[in-house]
Amino acid sequence: MNKVNLSEKQAGIVHLEHGSFLVLASAGSGKTRVLTERVKRLSESNQGKILAITFTNKAAAEIKERLGSSEKINKNVFVGTFHSFCQSILELRFKLLGYKKMPHIFEDDSDRIELIKEAIESIPYFKEIYDDLDTKQKNQYTYNALQFISTVKRELISPDELVEGSKDEELKYLYKNYQDILKSNNAIDFDDIIKLVYDLFTNNDAVANLYRKAYSFICIDECQDLNKLQYFLLKALCGSMIQNVMMVGDPNQSIYGFNGSASTFMQEDFINDFSAQEIVLDENYRCSKTIIEASNQLMDLDVEAVNYVIEGVFQIQALDTDQDEAIYVANKIKELVNLQKHSDIEGEITYERISILARNKFVFKNIEGMLLSEEIPFYYKSGNSGIKFTSSSMKIFDLFFRIKINPLDRLHQKKLEDYIKVRDVNDIEELQKSIYPISLRIKKLVDEISMENIHLKIEELRIIFNEEFFDDDERKLTLDELDDFNTQLIQYKKQNIKTSLEGFKAAIALGITKNNNIKETGVCLSTVHTMKGQESEIVFLIGMDDGTFPDYRAINKGGEELNQEKNNTYVAFTRAKRFLFVSYPKKRMMPWGDYKQREISRFLSPLI
Numbered sequence: 001m002n003k004v005n006l007s008e009k010q011a012g013i014v015h016l017e018h019g020s021f022l023v024l025a026s027a028g029s030g031k032t033r034v035l036t037e038r039v040k041r042l043s044e045s046n047q048g049k050i051l052a053i054t055f056t057n058k059a060a061a062e063i064k065e066r067l068g069s070s071e072k073i074n075k076n077v078f079v080g081t082f083h084s085f086c087q088s089i090l091e092l093r094f095k096l097l098g099y100k101k102m103p104h105i106f107e108d109d110s111d112r113i114e115l116i117k118e119a120i121e122s123i124p125y126f127k128e129i130y131d132d133l134d135t136k137q138k139n140q141y142t143y144n145a146l147q148f149i150s151t152v153k154r155e156l157i158s159p160d161e162l163v164e165g166s167k168d169e170e171l172k173y174l175y176k177n178y179q180d181i182l183k184s185n186n187a188i189d190f191d192d193i194i195k196l197v198y199d200l201f202t203n204n205d206a207v208a209n210l211y212r213k214a215y216s217f218i219c220i221d222e223c224q225d226l227n228k229l230q231y232f233l234l235k236a237l238c239g240s241m242i243q244n245v246m247m248v249g250d251p252n253q254s255i256y257g258f259n260g261s262a263s264t265f266m267q268e269d270f271i272n273d274f275s276a277q278e279i280v281l282d283e284n285y286r287c288s289k290t291i292i293e294a295s296n297q298l299m300d301l302d303v304e305a306v307n308y309v310i311e312g313v314f315q316i317q318a319l320d321t322d323q324d325e326a327i328y329v330a331n332k333i334k335e336l337v338n339l340q341k342h343s344d345i346e347g348e349i350t351y352e353r354i355s356i357l358a359r360n361k362f363v364f365k366n367i368e369g370m371l372l373s374e375e376i377p378f379y380y381k382s383g384n385s386g387i388k389f390t391s392s393s394m395k396i397f398d399l400f401f402r403i404k405i406n407p408l409d410r411l412h413q414k415k416l417e418d419y420i421k422v423r424d425v426n427d428i429e430e431l432q433k434s435i436y437p438i439s440l441r442i443k444k445l446v447d448e449i450s451m452e453n454i455h456l457k458i459e460e461l462r463i464i465f466n467e468e469f470f471d472d473d474e475r476k477l478t479l480d481e482l483d484d485f486n487t488q489l490i491q492y493k494k495q496n497i498k499t500s501l502e503g504f505k506a507a508i509a510l511g512i513t514k515n516n517n518i519k520e521t522g523v524c525l526s527t528v529h530t531m532k533g534q535e536s537e538i539v540f541l542i543g544m545d546d547g548t549f550p551d552y553r554a555i556n557k558g559g560e561e562l563n564q565e566k567n568n569t570y571v572a573f574t575r576a577k578r579f580l581f582v583s584y585p586k587k588r589m590m591p592w593g594d595y596k597q598r599e600i601s602r603f604l605s606p607l608i
C-alpha cells in the first residue's frame, strides 16, 4: 500500500477513541485502508491490545504488511480471520473442550464426504435409504446432509431445537454420528473451529475473561458477511467488558447469504447490542467516473466520484455466441496491450493489469481456450484454502505426515493404504514399478521428522525425489510442491514464536502460510467471489446473460438470493479502476450440446 493522504472523513474514523462504531462504506471508499490505519494508530497509542479480524487471509496479510513487524506491533496486535483467531485459542485450550490431544482440521471437502458416508453406513435406517439411490442421488444426499450439519452449526441450532417428527429431526442422528466419527479421528471441520471457541467462551467465564482482559479494541472488516455463529462468537468474547468494537462493511456487497451471512448482524444486532454509532463513507477512490455512474445506476446509489476527472470506460457488448464472446475478449486484450498507454491509466498497460471476472468457473471454458490459442498468458486467482498436493510422492508425504501428528486419524490412514496398495506383493516386478518402495523411504523420513530437524528432512526428501525414477514432468511437479511446502514452513516460523508440527499443519489447512505476495504473471481469471476486496485497472465481466448472472437457481428462488446476485454484480463492477467491459452471448452452448437463446442479464437491461 502506498502512502496516501486520508480524507477528513477517513482520518476522523482513524482517530476515533473509545466506543463502538459501524462504518457503513460503499465500494472503493477506503474501508480497508481506514481500518488498517486505525489499527496502526491504536497499536502505537499504548492503550491495550487490538484484535483485527479480516474476511480473508489475503486481507490479513495486507494489513500485516502495512503495519510492519516491530516488536510493539507483534505484541499488541492480532490480525487474522475468525478461523485463524479461533484456531490460535484452540491450540492452547483444547483440553478444556474434552480433547486429549490437539484436534486436527479435516479441511478437504472429500474428507467430509467420506465421514458423512461412514455416518450414513453405520445407521441402518439411513443406509437403507442411501443404498437405494443412484450415484447422482447419492451425491446429492451426502451434499444435503453436510449442508444441514453446517447450517446447524452456523445457526447455533441445538439438536433439541430441531422440530420433532420432521426430516430435520431425523438428520439430527446423522449429525451426532458425524460428530462422533470426527471425534474418534481426533478431528474437527471448519465450522467446529469457531463453534468450539464459542462453546468455550459461553461455558467458561474464566477463560473468556482472559481474552476480554487481553483485548481492548476489536476491529472487523467486511461485516456484511458475518454469519450468526461469528456474530455470537464476537458477543461471547466481548461479554460486558469489551466496549470498543469497530465494524466496517457495505450491505450492498453482501454476497455470502448461501453461507448463512446477513448484513442485519452489523446493521441491526450490532447497533442494538453495542449501542454502536453509525458513520457513513460514500466517496469512491477506486473507480473512474463512468464506472461509478454505472454502479450507481445498477444499485440506485449516489456515490461520489473522487477521481471525477478520469472518465474511464464502461461498455456493454452483446455477442452472437459464447465462443464469439471469447474472441471479442481476447482481441480487446491484445488491442489494449498493444496500445501500451492511455491517458486514463498511469503507467504501461500490461496483461497483469487486466482481469476477467465471471459468476462461475465454468464460464471461463471458452475464454481459457482462446487465451491459450492466442498465446495470452493468464492464471486463475486462488481462494483462501491451503495446499493441495497433486504429485503422488507429495500426496504420500502429506498422508504420512498427517498420520504421524495425529495417530488417531483413521480416515487418512485408510486413504494412504488404498493409495499405496500393491495388487500382489509377491510379484517382485510389479512391486518395484509401484510407488510402494518410495513410500517406504518417505515413511522412514516422516517418522524421524521433528520441528527441530524439519528443514533438514525436507532436504533429504529432495535427494530422495531426485534419485527416484520419475519422468521429467513428475519430478518438476514433485519438487515444486516440496518447495511450496518449505516456503510455507518458513512463513509459519516467521509468524509464530511457539511452533509445533501440529500448529504448522493447521496453519497450512487454514491457508495462513500461503504466500499471498507472489506476483502472478498474465491476465487474472477469477470468480467475483474470489476477487472480493481487490481491484484491477481493467476488468472484463463476461457471461452476463440472464440465467448465468444472475444464476438460474437464484432466479427460481427470487427474494434475497436474487438480491445477492445483484450485489455480486455490483462487487464485480467496482473491482474495475479505469475500464470495465461487460459482455454477454445471445446464444450459449449448453452442456447437452445445443445452443440456447439468451437474454441480457436483468440487472443490465436498465443500463443500456
Ligand SMILES: Nc1ncnc2c1ncn2[C@@H]1O[C@H](COP(=O)(O)OP(=O)(O)OP(=O)(O)O)[C@@H](O)[C@H]1O
Pocket: 004, 005, 006, 007, 010, 025, 026, 027, 028, 029, 030, 031, 032, 033, 034, 250, 253, 285, 286, 532, 533, 534, 535, 574
Ligand atoms: N484517501 C485516499 N486517497 C487516495 N486513494 C485512496 C484513499 N483511500 C483509499 N484509496 C484507494 O482507493 C482504493 C480502494 O480502497 P480500499 O480497498 O480500502 O476500499 P474498500 O472500501 O475496502 O473497497 P471494497 O469494499 O470495494 O473492496 C484503493 O486503491 C486505495 O488505495
